[in-house]
Amino acid sequence: xxxxxxxxxxxxxxxxxxxxxxxxxxxxxxxxxxxxxxxxxxxxxxxxxxxxxxxxxxxxxxxxxxxxxxxxxxxxxxxxxxxxxxxxxxxxxxxxxxxxxxxxxxxxxxxxxxxxxxxxxxxxxxxxxxxxxxxxxxxxxxxxxxxxxxxxxxxxxxxxxxxxxxxxxxxxxxxxxxxxxxxxxxxxxxxxxxxxxxxxxxxxxxxxxxxxxxxxxxxxxxxxxxxxxxxxxxxxxxxxxxxxxxxxxxxxxxxxxxxx
Amino acid sequence: xxxxxxxxxxxxxxxxxxxxxxxxxxxxxxxxxxxxxxxxxxxxxxxxxxxxxxxxxxxxxxxxxxxxxxxxxxxxxxxxxxxxxxxxxxxxxxxxxxxxxxxxxxxxxxxxxxxxxxxxxxxxxxxxxxxxxxxxxxxxxxxxxxxxxxxxxxxxxxxxxxxxxxxxxxxxxxxxxxxxxxxxxxxxxxxxxxxxxxxxxxxxxxxxxxxxxxxxxxxxxxxxxxxxxxxxxxxxxxxxxxxxxxxxxxxxxxxxxxxx
Numbered sequence: 001x002x003x004x005x006x007x008x009x010x011x012x013x014x015x016x017x018x019x020x021x022x023x024x025x026x027x028x029x030x031x032x033x034x035x036x037x038x039x040x041x042x043x044x045x046x047x048x049x050x051x052x053x054x055x056x057x058x059x060x061x062x063x064x065x066x067x068x069x070x071x072x073x074x075x076x077x078x079x080x081x082x083x084x085x086x087x088x089x090x091x092x093x094x095x096x097x098x099x100x101x102x103x104x105x106x107x108x109x110x111x112x113x114x115x116x117x118x119x120x121x122x123x124x125x126x127x128x129x130x131x132x133x134x135x136x137x138x139x140x141x142x143x144x145x146x147x148x149x150x151x152x153x154x155x156x157x158x159x160x161x162x163x164x165x166x167x168x169x170x171x172x173x174x175x176x177x178x179x180x181x182x183x184x185x186x187x188x189x190x191x192x193x194x195x196x197x198x199x200x201x202x203x204x205x206x207x208x209x210x211x212x213x214x215x216x217x218x219x220x221x222x223x224x225x226x227x228x229x230x231x232x233x234x235x236x237x238x239x240x241x242x243x244x245x246x247x248x249x250x251x252x253x254x255x256x257x258x259x260x
Numbered sequence: 261x262x263x264x265x266x267x268x269x270x271x272x273x274x275x276x277x278x279x280x281x282x283x284x285x286x287x288x289x290x291x292x293x294x295x296x297x298x299x300x301x302x303x304x305x306x307x308x309x310x311x312x313x314x315x316x317x318x319x320x321x322x323x324x325x326x327x328x329x330x331x332x333x334x335x336x337x338x339x340x341x342x343x344x345x346x347x348x349x350x351x352x353x354x355x356x357x358x359x360x361x362x363x364x365x366x367x368x369x370x371x372x373x374x375x376x377x378x379x380x381x382x383x384x385x386x387x388x389x390x391x392x393x394x395x396x397x398x399x400x401x402x403x404x405x406x407x408x409x410x411x412x413x414x415x416x417x418x419x420x421x422x423x424x425x426x427x428x429x430x431x432x433x434x435x436x437x438x439x440x441x442x443x444x445x446x447x448x449x450x451x452x453x454x455x456x457x458x459x460x461x462x463x464x465x466x467x468x469x470x471x472x473x474x475x476x477x478x479x480x481x482x483x484x485x486x487x488x489x490x491x492x493x494x495x496x497x498x499x500x501x502x503x504x505x506x507x508x509x510x511x512x513x514x515x516x517x518x519x520x
Binding site for chain 2 (some may be wrong): 045046047049051053054056057058059060061081082085086089090094096097136249250251253
């Protein structure tokens with residue numbers, strides 16, 4: 001009897017140490033599942049990173065909304081460290097350049113800033129509108145703009161202040177319409193922006209011009225007036241490309257929308 | 261004595277099932293280690309992805325070599341799925357545009373292709389030279405070029421053939437020097453490229469011009485001759501920006517080197 005008890009205990013001991021507690025057997029099915037899940041996630045991640053690169057490098061035909069399968073990817077990017085780190089980097093690089101410019105001393109060296117997704121963040125609006133998955137709704141977005149509560153993009157505010165301190169003239173060139181001038185000024189000041197030299201908004205007759213053309217024409221005027229456009233910060237290629245391009249352009253990340 | 265033996269076995273059994281075989285105790289230190297390692301890897305990944313974006317968006321001042329801490333990141337990207345997927349995407353997007361152009365029927369619609377890292381891949385060279393970590397060595401690279409064995413970038417070859425079939429005139433515009441014409445022609449043909457209309461290389465007096473200026477001047481000439489530059493594919497912004505820019509430009513990824 002005693003020998004049976006001993007044997008029983010030996011058997012229990014063997015089982016408990018090798019079979020039932022062995023992860024490689026008990027957890028095998030969930031391991032496979034998690035491997036597949038990980039592979040699928042990696043595929044989506046790869047696909048959406050490639051999409052984001054293509055969008056940011058201006059390789060996509062004008063796009064109207066983010067791909068449905070990249071909704072979570074874009075959300076995680078803009079709400080997480082990726083977007084923040086990218087915004088910090090572009091501000092740092094712009095600052096290195098801003099510091100390196102030798103001024104002519106005639107007060108004609110300027111820096112052009114776009115406003116939305118460059119100085120001010122509309123992320124609170126996009127949090128409520130699918131991060132670019134929903135088609136752009138002009139009247140809904142206008143309501144948000146009219147609240148005048150868009151927060152500053154912190155690294156851009158830092159760049160802005162340094163650029164003002166260095167003695168650049170600062171021209172704000174935005175696709176916002178002239179009727180939003182007051183609320184835009186209020187919003188900028190509340191977010192910490194001061195001392196700009198010009199705030200250029202779209203007049204009613206410019207309302208339907210492509211952004212690239214509208215912004216190019218405004219830069220052409222600056223150049224005609226003798227200004228040297230040293231730096232230009234914008235989140236859209238339509239802020240940066242066209243005629244009278246800046247000596248250096250700085251493209252902020254924006255995977256949520258595209259303005260041609 | 262027997263009761264001691266039984267007790268001993270019970271104790272052994274308990275230990276073997278709960279203590280010595282319990283992963284949560286035995287593997288705790290290595291779990292922490294792997295957590296830290298993972299966090300550090302994620303930091304490097306984030307940092308290097310931000311660097312790559314900044315480089316690809318032309319936000320960096322001219323850079324001479326990749327950051328040392330991103331050596332593995334760049335290696336993994338170009339040797340893995342990331343680079344391949346990005347190259348496929350840019351080819352697909354270019355093809356969508358190429359198909360959409362309505363020709364004027366006068367044979368003056370052209371597509372400009374850069375060669376290195378656009379049609380031909382120098383990856384075999386960069387595998388032996390740190391993927392951009394080593395400073396660029398002109399004489400070493402010349403030796404590689406003179407072997408004439410650079411493989412085609414497969415998605416670019418597909419785009420190239422389709423562009424030729426669609427009836428575009430194809431102009432190859434490269435920073436390679438005129439003395440490399442023969443080896444370049446041989447290399448292109450061996451890699452599957454045929455039927456280009458012009459192959460433009462740098463003459464000795466153009467050797468020290470910035471690429472942006474050299475390529476702009478060549479595009480200016482094309483425009484003067486009545487050509488319409490519909491598409492332009494290149495891995496450097498100096499292939500794409502400047503004067504006489506293409507109707508649409510397609511920026512291929514290249515995190516290994518920068519040509520101003």
